[in-house]
Amino acid sequence: xxxxxxxIGYRLPHxxxxxxxxxxVRDIGxxxxxxxxxxxxxxxxxxxxxxxIPAKHRAIAASWSGDEHWYEEDCCWAYVCLVFPDLFPxxxxxxxxxxxxxxxxxxxxxxxx
Numbered sequence: 226x227x228x229x230x231x232x233i234g235y236r237l238p239h240x241x242x243x244x245x246x247x248x249x250v251r252d253i254g255x256x257x258x259x260x261x262x263x264x265x266x267x268x269x270x271x272x273x274x275x276x277x278i279p280a281k282h283r284a285i286a287a288s289w290s291g292d293e294h295w296y297e298e299d300c301c302w303a304y305v306c307l308v309f310p311d312l313f314p315x316x317x318x319x320x321x322x323x324x325x326x327x328x329x330x331x332x333x334x335x336x337x338x
Contacts, residue, residue, distance in 0.1 A: 242267070243290040243297075254312045257305065260295075268296040268305045277308050285328055300328055 240247055244265035251259045256271040267290065270278065275294060278286075282304040283293035289301055296305045306313045306321035313321070 242269070243292065243295050254309070257309060257312055265298065267298040268302055270294055270296065270305060274309070278304055281329070282308075282325070285331075300324060303328065 242260050242262055244267065245262040247260055248263055249261040250269075253259055255274055257274055258269045260266050260269050271294070275283065278293075282301075286296045286301040286304060287293040289297045296302050303321035303324035306317050307325055310318050
């Protein structure tokens, strides 16, 4: 997969994330963005990239964020990393594998808040 990075000024389709108003967005490639808010953050995966993430993983992410496009930074980020490893540092992959295994083993993901 060829990574296409957006220029500074990239805009998400939403100014608000599941964690509140967006304070910073960084496109890490192909429209996949790291999104920060004053209190939390995660990853946004656009429609054209979403199809690469398995339906089960999208459903688990949605149970935490309310929308399959959003992947919480503490747990569900792992699904984004496993599907798009070229967008992450090499050492992130091992952590992602462990986290994804723990998340997938749960029958129902329950948001911590």
